[in-house]
Amino acid sequence: MTVSWENNYFAVRLGVIGARRYEKVSYPLYYGEYGVIETASDLLHFNREHEIIRAQGKGESWPHRNEWLKRSLGDDWLYYSTGGYTGVFETLGEFYLPNLPYPTNNLLGGHPLRDQAVRRVIDGWPRQVAACLEQAEEAPEAVKIFLRTCLAKTPEKLAAKSVAIFANYGGRPSVLPPDARHVDYQLIPVNIASGCLYKCRFCEVKNRTPFRAALASEVSRQMVGVKELVGADLANYGAVFLGDHDALAAGGELILATLGEAYELFQLKDSLMYSSSAFFFASVASLSAAGDDFFARLARLPYDIYINIGLESADQETLHYLGKPLAAREVEETFARMQALNDRYPKLELTANFVFDDDLPTGHYPAFLKLVRDSLPRRKVKGSVYLSPLKFDQPSRLKTFDFNRLKRESRLPVFLYLIQRL
Ligand code: SF4
Numbered sequence: 001m002t003v004s005w006e007n008n009y010f011a012v013r014l015g016v017i018g019a020r021r022y023e024k025v026s027y028p029l030y031y032g033e034y035g036v037i038e039t040a041s042d043l044l045h046f047n048r049e050h051e052i053i054r055a056q057g058k059g060e061s062w063p064h065r066n067e068w069l070k071r072s073l074g075d076d077w078l079y080y081s082t083g084g085y086t087g088v089f090e091t092l093g094e095f096y097l098p099n100l101p102y103p104t105n106n107l108l109g110g111h112p113l114r115d116q117a118v119r120r121v122i123d124g125w126p127r128q129v130a131a132c133l134e135q136a137e138e139a140p141e142a143v144k145i146f147l148r149t150c151l152a153k154t155p156e157k158l159a160a161k162s163v164a165i166f167a168n169y170g171g172r173p174s175v176l177p178p179d180a181r182h183v184d185y186q187l188i189p190v191n192i193a194s195g196c197l198y199k200c201r202f203c204e205v206k207n208r209t210p211f212r213a214a215l216a217s218e219v220s221r222q223m224v225g226v227k228e229l230v231g232a233d234l235a236n237y238g239a240v241f242l243g244d245h246d247a248l249a250a251g252g253e254l255i256l257a258t259l260g261e262a263y264e265l266f267q268l269k270d271s272l273m274y275s276s277s278a279f280f281f282a283s284v285a286s287l288s289a290a291g292d293d294f295f296a297r298l299a300r301l302p303y304d305i306y307i308n309i310g311l312e313s314a315d316q317e318t319l320h321y322l323g324k325p326l327a328a329r330e331v332e333e334t335f336a337r338m339q340a341l342n343d344r345y346p347k348l349e350l351t352a353n354f355v356f357d358d359d360l361p362t363g364h365y366p367a368f369l370k371l372v373r374d375s376l377p378r379r380k381v382k383g384s385v386y387l388s389p390l391k392f393d394q395p396s397r398l399k400t401f402d403f404n405r406l407k408r409e410s411r412l413p414v415f416l417y418l419i420q421r422l
Contacts, residue, residue: 005143009135011038012143020274022183026082026095028066030054031184032236032272035146042121042128043068048232050149051158052125061117067096069121072185073230074172074422075162076101077122079112090407093384093415094181104419126154161229166422168225170194173243173422175205177279178386178415179306179351180241187239187279188226188266189422192219192254196245197285200312201323202355202390205419206245213250219258223265234266238273240303241280241422248282248307252294255280259301269302278303282350283310284326284334299345308386310353311335315367318360328367335371342383349382353417356387356406358399365406372410379411386417 003014018030030045034053037044045054056068063081070078079099082088088097099112112118133147166172169191176185195211214222227234240262247255259278263269268276278301282290287309298305313319314335316328338350354368372385387403407414 003140003142005139007135007138009039010132012036012132012139012146013038014142014146017272020272022273024089024093024095026089028068028080031186034236035150037129037132037147037150039128039132042125044125044128046146046150046153047236049153049230050146051153051161051233052150055121055125057117057121063112063115063117067112069118070098071158072422073162073165073189075159076421077113079118081112091403091416092181092418093413098185098418098420100418100420102421126151165189165226165229168222168229169243169422170222171207171244173241174207175245175419175421176241177281177306177308177351178353178417179308179349179384180239180279180420181418182304182306183239183273183277183279185420185422186237187241187277188230188234188237188262189241189243190219190223190226190258190262191243192247192258193250194244197249197283198325200310200325202312211246211249213254216254216257219254220261223258223262227265235270235272237266238268238271238275239277239279240266240268242278243280245281246283246286247280248286248290252290252297256294256297256301259298259303263302276303277306279306279308281309282307284330287334287337287350288330295341295345295348299347303347305348307348307350308353309334309338309350312353312355313360313364313367314371315361315363318355318364318367321361322355332371332375336375339376339383342380349384351384351386353386353388355390356399356403356416357390358402360390365402368406369409372406372412372414376411381413384413384415385410386415388417388419 001015005012013036016036017033033048035046041058043056047053052071054068054070067081080096081099083097089095101113129151136144136147169189173189193213195209196206197211199206311331312322312324314328314331319326341348341350
């Protein structure tokens, strides 16, 4: 039930139900259930656990009235920027560019997180809530309790909670699949395998541990742990991320069992979000080891499932340059199988990553176009290809030009891989 109350100093709305379906729109759309505190200078959103999750400044000094801050499950503040509405959708497949507080491969965007008005909101929200509580003498008890509980979830406690979530997972997920953009990166992390198979020389996100699949009992314990940590906000989640860098290498049976258990334990049928999704990474080796029967069973689960695979290049010299221990022929075969699976199963989407840089061997882009243009008889909307720059720096004009050219020529949707962590 929604409760609204206001005085001359602030307004509160409790139990607001926002959008229940993820949509790609060019205006702010807030998902799930949340509570709102509004003052003359700020708009603050809190989740069902009374933890701050979004914020926006008001007035002239705020960079743009359609832009806002989001605090992630990993306790990062991200600034959602329109990018001036020029090129963000074409580049990312989304209307908003999440500006991240750590180095990543941005082709767009400035540094809004350094903006004074933005810093004031990030650093000052507890003072705003405390000031509202001081002005709340006449407010109903429900409003006072809400304010007190929000205030008790201090930045230190929020940081400690994210540390507990990482510990439960077995470390912080250093990168989420690019397809997680379809649920605004709002997902419950469940780690079913640590490490990866290849340890490619170029990769910035790998860890050093040898690959190891988790035991089903460890995964079950972990799911109970994350459910407890997410608490009452669980109803705002409709998506699961199976970590870490190559969940498929943990084996089809573990994936099917984990997704089945997650659906029940996380009560995804009763989520405020209408559809359920699952995301994980795979590799050339793990995809080739997974039989057709696995994909048929996967497609019968009550999820939309996104599997992202780092192919990197279909050119042998480039694979060698990257230190990726694969033959170009294996990459071509994997790409062809991905297309076949995408055509066969409406609820599965397999997407691929390729590297993108000014200094790659000359065979890389022709080999890329041979796959994404010449090997396909027609344009397709499914099976996005993500380009991942090797260097996390400002874009060169050449890079931007190359990106646009590759996007135009490809018969699959092409986007930039914005490397976002949990
Ligand atoms: S690109 Fe993928 S397989 Fe290669 S090191 Fe990085 S995480 Fe591992």
